[in-house]
Amino acid sequence: MLSFVAILVDGVVYASWLFVIGIGLTLIYGVMNILNVAHGSFYALGAYASAWLIGEYFFLGYPGAGSYLIILVAAMGVGVIFGFIIERGLLRFTYGRDEVVIVLVTYAVFLILEDVMKLTWGVESYMPYQPRYLLGNLSIMGLPFVIYDLCLILLALVVGILVWLGLNRTRPGKLLIAVIYDRELALTLGINVGRVFTITFIIGAALGALGGGFTAPLISVSPGIGVEVIVLAFAVVVIGGLGSIEGAAVGALIVGLGRATAVHILPQAELFIVFGVMTLVLLIRPYGIFGSAVLRKI
Numbered sequence: 080m081l082s083f084v085a086i087l088v089d090g091v092v093y094a095s096w097l098f099v100i101g102i103g104l105t106l107i108y109g110v111m112n113i114l115n116v117a118h119g120s121f122y123a124l125g126a127y128a129s130a131w132l133i134g135e136y137f138f139l140g141y142p143g144a145g146s147y148l149i150i151l152v153a154a155m156g157v158g159v160i161f162g163f164i165i166e167r168g169l170l171r172f173t174y175g176r177d178e179v180v181i182v183l184v185t186y187a188v189f190l191i192l193e194d195v196m197k198l199t200w201g202v203e204s205y206m207p208y209q210p211r212y213l214l215g216n217l218s219i220m221g222l223p224f225v226i227y228d229l230c231l232i233l234l235a236l237v238v239g240i241l242v243w244l245g246l247n248r249t250r251p252g253k254l255l256i257a258v259i260y261d262r263e264l265a266l267t268l269g270i271n272v273g274r275v276f277t278i279t280f281i282i283g284a285a286l287g288a289l290g291g292g293f294t295a296p297l298i299s300v301s302p303g304i305g306v307e308v309i310v311l312a313f314a315v316v317v318i319g320g321l322g323s324i325e326g327a328a329v330g331a332l333i334v335g336l337g338r339a340t341a342v343h344i345l346p347q348a349e350l351f352i353v354f355g356v357m358t359l360v361l362l363i364r365p366y367g368i369f370g371s372a373v374l375r376k377i
Contacts, residue, residue, distance in 0.1 A: 084220050086339045092228050094335025095235035096294060100308060101315040101327040102242060103286030109322035110259055110279040112178070116185040117165065118287045119309030120192035123300075124161055125154035125288030127196055130205035130300040137209050146210045154292025155285050161192070162284025166277050174276070189305070197302055204301040211296035227296065234293060238286065239328060246324075255279065259322075314353055318360045320370025329368055333360075 104118045129150045136149050165188055173181050214226035246252040258265045258275050266272055291308075298304070315334050319326025334353050341352040360368060 081220060081222060082343060085222055086336070086343050088219060088222075088224055088229075089342070090336035090339030091332070092231055092335075093338060094331040095231040096290060097311060097315050097334055098235045098328055098331035099231075099238050099293070100287055100290035101312045101319075101331055102238060102324060103283035103290075104312050105316045105319070105322055105324065105327045106242070106286070107280055107283035108316070109324075110255060111276055113170070113185065114178070114182050114313075114321075115283070116182060116309060117188040117192065118283070118312060119305030120189050120196075121158055121161065121284045121287035121305075122291035122294075122308045122312075123196060123305035124157045124192065125291030126295040126298075126300045126304060127200050127205065127291075128153040128157040128288075129292035130207040130295040131200060133207035133210065133295070134205065143209060143213045146213070150210065150292045150295070151289070154288045158285035158288030159281050161288075162281040163277070165284070166280040170280065171273065171276070189309075193302065193305070202302055204299045205295070206299050207296050209296070231293065235331075238289070239324070242324060251278075311353065314357045317367055318357050320364075320367030323367070323369035326367055326369035 100118070100122055103121070104115060107113055107115050107118070132149050132153045133146050136146055137143070169184065169188065170181070173184050211225060211227040214230070216223045217226050217229065218224075244252075246255060254265075254270055255275055257268070258270060258272055262272060265275075291304075311334065315330040316323075316327055317330070318333055319328070319330030333356055337352045337356050338349055341349045364370070
């Protein structure tokens with residue numbers, strides 16, 4: 080029973096982290112039909128910006144409670160800024176081209192941003208551990224868990240609910256859905272599709288950076304952290320179905336619980352489990368669990 084509880088909690092926490100990152104990736108694909116390889120760099124930018132500012136914040140002796148606001152502001156700020164620059168400065172010139180060309184462009188952006196981060200923050204590791212341990216621990220059936228880690232579940236719920244409400248209960252969200260289902264008709268109705276693309280990309284980039292920001296206190300922030308993340312994020316959205324918000328949630332749960340099971344029972348199979356599950360799902364459902372042949376749905 081204790082092993083089951085440990086696997087369940089660890090799996091849900093890991094799934095929550097993946098969902099926050101994956102929802103931005105699937106949102107961009109659902110609206111813009113772009114497989115954004117640079118999404119891993121947005122995650123890394125959020126982690127670096129948060130880690131650096133947290134270090135400066137505690138060095139100046141400010142109250143620890145404010146560090147959580149620092150994470151939020153730093154991650155969202157860097158995501159919005161870089162998302163706007165990349166979409167307006169580069170991606171908008173690639174719309175209408177072959178999808179492979181756009182993927183290669185986002186891959187080039189990923190490589191460029193990796194060097195930008197090295198030039199900005201250097202190659203040393205940052206370890207902003209303070210926010211994680213300020214909240215203390217919580218015992219579940221005798222097993223200790225860090226409360227900060229459990230808060231990632233709340234973060235994923237808040238992000239998922241806000242995105243769903245934004246899409247289904249607001250006028251901009253309904254305009255967004257119109258663009259998703261029929262871009263040409265949306266243009267004839269007077270919807271500014273270019274503006275919709277810009278806003279969508281900025282939101283997706285900010286969500287990726289937000290995942291990196293709140294992950295920074297859990298890891299050693301160092302060059303290359305975006306590589307593993309983009310691979311896992313692609314696995315999540317492919318399992319759930321490209322462009323599906325519900326699919327991102329289900330895919331994250333499957334990957335999170337599968338990985339946690341492997342870590343506790345057979346650590347050598349950690350990565351094999353993730354991609355083994357992805358392969359099995361795609362053999363049964365080639366377009367993912369919630370995907371379809373027409374991948375223009377979120």
